[in-house]
Amino acid sequence: MSKTQERTSPAHGVPPQGQVAGPVAPPRVSARRRRPGVIALSLALIAAGGAGVAVLLLQVGNRTEVVTVVRDVQVGQVLTEQDLGKASVALDPAVKTVHSDNLDSVVGKRAAVELKPGSLLTPSQVTKDSLVKAGEQLVPIGLKPEMVPATALVPGQKVQLVHVPAQSATGTAESGTAPKTIAGRVVKASKPAPGTGVVVVDVATTAQDGPTAAAWVSAGTLRLVLDAPDGSR
Numbered sequence: 001m002s003k004t005q006e007r008t009s010p011a012h013g014v015p016p017q018g019q020v021a022g023p024v025a026p027p028r029v030s031a032r033r034r035r036p037g038v039i040a041l042s043l044a045l046i047a048a049g050g051a052g053v054a055v056l057l058l059q060v061g062n063r064t065e066v067v068t069v070v071r072d073v074q075v076g077q078v079l080t081e082q083d084l085g086k087a088s089v090a091l092d093p094a095v096k097t098v099h100s101d102n103l104d105s106v107v108g109k110r111a112a113v114e115l116k117p118g119s120l121l122t123p124s125q126v127t128k129d130s131l132v133k134a135g136e137q138l139v140p141i142g143l144k145p146e147m148v149p150a151t152a153l154v155p156g157q158k159v160q161l162v163h164v165p166a167q168s169a170t171g172t173a174e175s176g177t178a179p180k181t182i183a184g185r186v187v188k189a190s191k192p193a194p195g196t197g198v199v200v201v202d203v204a205t206t207a208q209d210g211p212t213a214a215a216w217v218s219a220g221t222l223r224l225v226l227d228a229p230d231g232s233r
Contacts, residue, residue, distance in 0.1 A: 063088045065100040066120055073115035075155050075188040076131040081107055084121065096122050112155060114188075131155060131187045137210030138187060138202050141217055141224060145197035149226055153189035153201055158227035160184070161203065161213050166221055181225075182209040 070085040084107070086100045098106055098121045109126040132138050141161070161182040184203040192199050201224065205213055216222035 063090050064097070066091070067098040067100055067103050067106065069115045069117055069119050069121055071117050073111045075111055075114050077111050079107055079109055079111060079126065083115070087120075089120075095120075096124070098123060132204050135207055136204045137207050138204055139184070139210055139213045139217065141201045141203055141213075141222060143199045143201060143224060145192070145199075147223065148192075148197075148199045149224075151226060153186050153199075155186055155188060157186040158183070159186060159203060160225040160227060161205070161209075161216065162223045162225050163216050164221045164223050166219070182213050184209075184213070 065086055065088045068085045068087045069083065071083055073079060073083050081103075084103060086103070091097065106121065106126050109128050110130060111125065112127045112131075113125050115121070115125060139161075161184050163180040163182075165179065182205055184205045187202040187204050189202075190200045203213070203224070213222065
């Protein structure tokens with residue numbers, strides 16, 4: 001009786017007994033293709049980032065210490081040290097400010113406009129002259145909403161105070177000569193009053209015309225007319 005010899009296949013990857021496995025080749029890794037466009041873009045972004053940091057550092061380094069407003073100051077009010085402060089900011093050369101070293105030069109001057117806390121003080125916002133000059137009087141004029149000009153009233157603006165003839169008993173204006181006028185200059189204009197919308201305008205006139213203008217205001221026969229920028233009417 002013959003015996004059949006069974007052949008056993010070696011396990012995958014396992015060498016037959018008595019045989020030595022040969023060296024295993026490492027997996028083949030394909031080299032990635034470098035794209036010149038991507039490399040150039042990366043270099044450009046790095047350069048741009050470096051330039052941005054350089055500009056930021058330059059701006060931080062070139063800061064200027066200037067005078068600021070720390071509390072409300074009304075038009076015509078004399079500035080004190082308590083009204084002003086200092087701040088270090090980066091400014092465009094076109095922006096006109098008062099350097100902190102010149103703070104003493106603005107103390108004692110008057111505010112030419114209304115100053116608000118947190119704003120930078122500019123040379124044009126202060127004046128050494130009184131808004132009401134010698135020989136002048138200040139006349140407060142209340143304007144109803146329909147009498148307030150659409151053009152903003154600002155300090156120093158030239159105006160004419162016009163006397164409007166009173167209404168007769170028949171409801172028509174009294175006939176006569178041309179209305180009288182008084183030259184004036186705006187010193188301050190308030191914001192519209194809540195509910196009524198009335199705006200109070202302080203107008204400087206000569207001492208001779210002040211009482212007349214006040215009488216027109218009391219009688220309700222005064223109107224305010226703006227002069228042209230060149231002073232002509």
